[in-house]
Amino acid sequence: xxxxxxxxxxxxxxxxxxxxxxxxxxxxxxxxxxxxxxxxxxxxxxxxxxxxxxxxxxxxxxxxxxxxxxxxxxxxxxxxxxxxxxxxxxxxxxxxxxxxxxxxxxxxxxxxxxxxxxx
Numbered sequence: 041x042x043x044x045x046x047x048x049x050x051x052x053x054x055x056x057x058x059x060x061x062x063x064x065x066x067x068x069x070x071x072x073x074x075x076x077x078x079x080x081x082x083x084x085x086x087x088x089x090x091x092x093x094x095x096x097x098x099x100x101x102x103x104x105x106x107x108x109x110x111x112x113x114x115x116x117x118x119x120x121x122x123x124x125x126x127x128x129x130x131x132x133x134x135x136x137x138x139x140x141x142x143x144x145x146x147x148x149x150x151x152x153x154x155x156x157x158x159x
Contacts, residue, residue, distance in 0.1 A: 043073050043080075043112060047105065050085045059098040060118075062088075067106040087116050095120035 044066065051062050073080070091101050099119035106113055 041073060041075075041077055042071050043105065043114075044071050046077065046081055047084060047103065047114070050081060050088060051103065054085070054088055054092060058092045060092055060095060061098075061100045062103065063100065064103045065105070067104060068112070070107040070112055071105075073112055084114065091116050091118040091120060094118070 047064065051064055055062055088101070088103070095101065095118045101119075102115075102117045104113075104115040104117075106115075
């Protein structure tokens with residue numbers, strides 16, 4: 041299955057509601073993957089949604105598709121609030137949310153990244 045149309049579909053869907061400049065860079069010729077299309081789409085959608093949600097003032101979001109060591113990778117980079125180093129180990133725990141005043145004003149359940157980790 042080709043990954044590029046799947047990523048483009050999610051980006052286009054989220055761009056309609058976001059005030060962000062989302063750029064998609066394809067840096068590989070390896071565009072086929074084996075996996076559950078719906079789970080991959082859900083995981084990518086959750087990651088991109090988080091980038092949008094935690095970049096409340098807009099800004100640029102960069103999505104990079106590349107291959108390294110026979111693995112297809114997707115990076116998402118935003119200009120958002122950032123994640124404190126001490127929170128990184130707990131980031132994929134269910135219901136975990138970074139504890140700072142900037143994040144408290146942004147709603148959410150803390151499940152998005154846990155779902156990504158399970159996918």
